[in-house]
Amino acid sequence: MSDTTAAPSLSASFGDRRRASASSDIDPWDILRAIWARKERLAVLFVIFMGLGIIWIMSMTPTYVAESQVSIKPRTGEVSRFDNEQRPPEADVIAIQSEVQILTSGALVPELVNKLKLDQLPEFNPSLRKPGMLDLLAQTLGVKRKPAPVSPATIQEQVLARLSIVRLSESRIIGIRFSSENAARAAELANTYAEIYISRQVSDGNALNDEATTWLKSQIDTLRDEVAISEAAVEQFRSQNGLFQTSNSTLPREELTQLSSQLVQAEAERSTVVARLSLARELVANEGAIDSTLEVLQSPLIQNLRQQEVQLRAQIAEFSATLLPSHPRMKTAEANLADLRLQIGREVAKLIRSLENEAHIANERIRVMRERVNKLKTRMSRLGQQEVELRALEREAAANRTLLEQFLARYEAASARAAADAAAANATIVTKSVIPAKPASPNTQAAFVLAFVGAAFGSLAIVFLIEALAPGFRTPEQVERQTGMPFLGTLPDTIGARSAAGLAAAVVRAPYGAVAEAMRRLQSNVLMARMNERPVRTVLVTSSVEQEGKSGVAGALARLMAQSGYRVLLLDADLRHSTVAPTLGLQRTWGLTEVLNGQADFDRAVMRDHSSSLHILQSGGQSANPTALLSSNRMSWLLYALVQTYDYVIIDGPAVHAASEAPALSQLTDVTIMCVKWGKTNRRVVNRALKFLAAASTRRVGIFLTGVNRRQYKRLADEVTDL
Incomplete structure (x- = not known):
């Protein structure tokens, strides 16, 4: 048996790059190159987002803010039920915060709504707002009902949403701010709310005083009765017991x-x-x-x-x-x-x-x-x-x-x-609001800046996510960094070479076309590959999953090498899904299965390609146990005999995840070419297939990208000589 099955030395080389260890990390430069490759899409997204931002800015209703200021004083004019007259307490933080809570609680809002008739304004009553074109259409079609009358609570919520109460630094001044679509209405709301607050304080103080004096009067009436009863009890007790009082004694x-x-x-x-x-x-x-x-x-x-x-x-x-x-x-x-x-x-x-x-x-x-x-x-x-x-x-x-x-x-x-103190209040209006001259929002300049930044980041984020979540390999750097295997080249996606038969015919039909040039670069990598300081003789062409174009690559590579003057045999070892015969336009006949089983001689099973000097050994009939058959000693002897006759043996093997024969074949061949669909085949699937092959053999595996979009690839890759 020849040295085709010997383990390779550490000096084995395959491919045209210096490779680092495998890594699954995402390279930021790859992402940036991918984003730049999609600059047209990026520009379109930016224009869309910016247009939406401009529409949003133009549709924003101007809002005016007016502010009235009230000063909180210590509480006076209130009558306590139980305490004696004391000095009025100073307005402290807790008291001021209590007044702030009163202003923000909404207790004064119903009076404000009634006084200014806010329930009759569309700004505060959603049911009075004019519907838009889409709303009218939806109502006409019955998809959307007309808005029902809103409750007073909803109107009060609308008012509260436009109210903000702030304490000015550490002072006793409280600002009452109202926002409105109308500048005059904003000032009117703030001033009226402050007046209602002062009026409510006066009425609350009077009510508290009335309550206290009423309580005191009721207590006085009760005490009068108790005094009369207690004095009558004293006199009755004296009379009953003869305890008449003299000057100093009874x-x-x-x-x-x-x-x-x-x-x-x-x-x-x-x-x-x-x-x-x-x-x-x-x-x-x-x-x-x-x-x-x-x-x-x-x-x-x-x-x-x-x-x-x-x-x-x-x-x-x-x-x-x-x-x-x-x-x-x-x-x-x-x-x-x-x-x-x-x-x-x-x-x-x-x-x-x-x-x-x-x-x-x-x-x-x-x-x-x-x-x-x-x-x-x-x-x-x-x-x-x-x-x-x-x-x-x-x-x-x-x-x-x-x-x-x-x-x-x-x-x-x-x-x-x-x-x-009947008309005294614990607060006074310091400053009445004036009609604001310009709206507080939107800030058009800031909104445009925000829209620009948002559009830029939004478009970048979408493109970044598209590239980051892309499942397949797109550049040689990605292949070598994430698999640790050599990059062998790319096969462009052309109309006439998308099928296996079209790809195999392209090198004959257009010997100087893009497909033929891509296959020549792959041929160069195979010719330069070395195992134990000698040229490789057997090459396995496989893929991680099916439909990756491996059969077309195997047929095109074999024809191209045969056209170059080498004695080449294309061996169809995919015993489950044979595709070499239809790829090269041959009739099915005896093949590898019959040769290994001894049912046919090699001379009778081997065929010649009608378009080149390539010899072909089809897969033959079905085998009950393809894995055992391809792992047998007969298969090793057959390969040994073939390399004695041919310069190169190209083996079209099954996909790694589709059958278990691929690892067995990788043990018998010098190098393995794994075809990977550009930008589609999941990286994890590819790495898992490489692990399966590595577990079975230490033979070198190279990655060949198929179905490459030449335009995008040129923008993504540093080296464009592959296409």
């Missing part, structure tokens, strides 16, 4: 104090009477000392009797000097003296009985007073808890009375302040 307590004082005084008086009675009794017992008592001294009768006694004693003493005791006058005087003493004794006894009666009366009085004091003390022990309850009722009544007085004072102050 009546029972005052009575107890007085009785206690009277009892002490009565006991002192009784002691005096008892002492006098005891003294009188003692003096009576001592006979004669009774005259020294106060009662005796103060009794006129006893003193008169004592004087009479003294006179009688003096008379008796006078009689005793001249008369005997038995003298009648002496006896009469003695009798009168005895009678007088008896009267004095009786009077003294009366005085003692009087003192005894006085002492008895004093004792009885003290007894009665003690009973009364004891009763009052018993009652006071019961009235202690009642006094506690009474004081609680009094405190409640006093608290209600104090609260009532406070609410009355606050009500009077609130009424006075509400009346004084």
Whole structure:
């Protein structure tokens, strides 16, 4: 067996370029060249986009913006329900933001709509807008209905969409901006909205004041009732429990104090009477000392009797000097003296009985007073808890009375302040909007710049995406960079060479045409290819998928080499879909299958091309196992025998993804030519086919692009000598 099946050395070469390792990255330069190649399309897209931009700019409705400015002040003129009068708070960030939220909430929009009758303007009422030509046509055809009347909420949304509220830097100034298609209307909207805001603030402040004063009045009425009820409860409790109030205490307590004082005084008086009675009794017992008592001294009768006694004693003493005791006058005087003493004794006894009666009366009085004091003390022990309850009722009544007085004072102050601030607002209009002189949008110059930039980028983006997403190979650089295999050349897409038969006939019919020249460049690569420092002898022509033009390339290459004087055999090894016979215009006959199976000799199976000196071995009949047949030793022996007879053996093999024989054939041949449809065959499919071939053999594979658009290729490729 010859060295046709030997492994190639590292010095093997095939193709006309120095190649780097395979890479699937997209080369930006390839994309740029592809974009430049499509500059006409790029220009058309740019013109289209720019035209759309100009139409968009011309169709834009001018919009005018007017601004009114209001200044937010600290809130005054409001009456609080619960707080006392305080200094008005300063307008802080939160308060200003709250006012901004009020302005943007839409609460004032319904009043603005009603005041300016915005629902009757087409700008704010879509149902009043005149339909365009397309809308009229659609309505006429019944495709689109006439617009129904819009709701007030929709109109309010239209107004809100044209309103913007901004706070000017860190100040207390708020700008009210309105945009409109009409300059005067924009100014009117801004000014009216500011006036409505001020008016609403005044009405809200008055409503708040009215609410607060009404609440205070209701509280005062309630407190009046509570004060009356609590005071009546105090008086009723006093009456029921006898707790009548004196200057500093209750009546029972005052009575107890007085009785206690009277009892002490009565006991002192009784002691005096008892002492006098005891003294009188003692003096009576001592006979004669009774005259020294106060009662005796103060009794006129006893003193008169004592004087009479003294006179009688003096008379008796006078009689005793001249008369005997038995003298009648002496006896009469003695009798009168005895009678007088008896009267004095009786009077003294009366005085003692009087003192005894006085002492008895004093004792009885003290007894009665003690009973009364004891009763009052018993009652006071019961009235202690009642006094506690009474004081609680009094405190409640006093608290209600104090609260009532406070609410009355606050009500009077609130009424006075509400009346004084009835027309005050917490904001003032600083600047009224004027009619704008020019529209705020659109900015024609900026819009044209934007349209130009958008058209440029849009057209570039579309062309870029078209090229970036293009599935196939377009340039030699793409082939070599993404496959790592040599680029062998290109086959132009010509009308007469689009079929396999037309391609094979083109090199004969037009030997100096574009197809023939492309095939000569491929022939040159084959002739210059080396394996182990020797020329290659066997060439496999295949493709990743079918319909890539491999059979036409194989037939054209074989005919061209035969015309060049080489002994060439074209071997049809596509046992499943044989195309060599129809490509070269031959009748089907015995072929490779019969030769390998021993059913026919090579001399009987080989045929000669009627247009050249090319010898042809067709595929022959169907084989039950084409892969096994082409991988057999007989196939190796056959190729060995053929290279002994022919200078070159060109093998038309099956597509890699269509059958499994292509990897087996690549092991038996020196080099492989893979035909790839220019710009159509998916790159991943090609790379996968190359991996299949690399897994089966280390033989060199070259890429040959077929069906190339010469005009686009010349713009894409750096080298245009291929076409």
